[in-house]
Amino acid sequence: MSGEHKILSIDYSKCIGCETCESVCKFANDTPRIHMTRTRDGVMAPLYCHHCEKPNCALVCKRGAIRRDRDGAVILQTMHCRGCQTKSCLVACPFAAIFETDKGVMLAKCDLCANRRQLGLGPACVDMCPCGAIAYVARAEAEALETDASRAAFARVMEHIKPSGPAGK
Ligand code: SF4
Numbered sequence: 001m002s003g004e005h006k007i008l009s010i011d012y013s014k015c016i017g018c019e020t021c022e023s024v025c026k027f028a029n030d031t032p033r034i035h036m037t038r039t040r041d042g043v044m045a046p047l048y049c050h051h052c053e054k055p056n057c058a059l060v061c062k063r064g065a066i067r068r069d070r071d072g073a074v075i076l077q078t079m080h081c082r083g084c085q086t087k088s089c090l091v092a093c094p095f096a097a098i099f100e101t102d103k104g105v106m107l108a109k110c111d112l113c114a115n116r117r118q119l120g121l122g123p124a125c126v127d128m129c130p131c132g133a134i135a136y137v138a139r140a141e142a143e144a145l146e147t148d149a150s151r152a153a154f155a156r157v158m159e160h161i162k163p164s165g166p167a168g169k
Contacts, residue, residue: 005072007051008112008123009142012153014133017044021125021134025110028124031101033110039160047161049074049097049110053139057089057098057109065089066109073112081107096161112136 010021019036026032034048055074058066065080066089076089076098083106090098090107098109113123122136135145 004138004140005051006112006122006136007072007139007142008048008110008126009050009135009137009145010046010048011133011135011145011147011150012045012157013147013149014131015045015129015153016131018130019044019046020128020130021046021048024124024128028113028116029108031099031103031108033097033099033108034125035099037096037157037160039157041156043156045157045160047096047157049093050095051110051112052094056092056094060088060092062088069111069114071112071117073114073117074109075111075114076107076109078107083107094162095158 017036022032022034022036025034034046036044037047038044051072051074055066055068058068058074062084063080063082065077066074067077069075087100087107090100098107100106101108110123113121116122116124126134126136135142137145
């Protein structure tokens with residue numbers, strides 16, 4: 001059931017913007033799937049895929065290049081992606097978590113470290129965050145971890161990337 005699938009959850013109120021998660025992701029995946037952004041108030045924050053229960057990116061891709069894998073991760077099948085000019089998935093993501101690359105693969109997104117999951121490991125960024133800001137937990141557990149501070153910090157990041165707010169998970 002989708003509610004039991006594990007997702008990444010970053011508590012922006014704990015995050016110090018050190019960029020370790022982006023660097024670790026680049027080390028593990030060659031092309032980083034977490035990208036730092038500087039919010040309007042000058043704070044660095046990582047943008048990342050929330051592996052939505054109803055992923056807009058998958059809905060809009062006419063080639064069916066984005067799908068959910070058996071662990072519930074929303075993955076981009078690069079062999080099916082043609083990097084179309086509309087970049088519909090990139091625009092549709094409410095979390096600005098699909099990224100253009102300068103490599104052969106034109107787009108990149110988090111797959112919750114699929115290679116590591118095959119080995120029984122979790123996403124590489126989780127253990128390396130020096131602040132314990134990243135959790136790899138079931139969606140319900142992620143919601144239970146929310147605090148007033150984390151919700152406020154999340155709202156600040158969302159206001160930065162989409163002034164009208166996220167379209168919903
Ligand atoms: S590693 Fe942790 S503290 Fe550093 S930017 Fe990423 S989430 Fe924030």
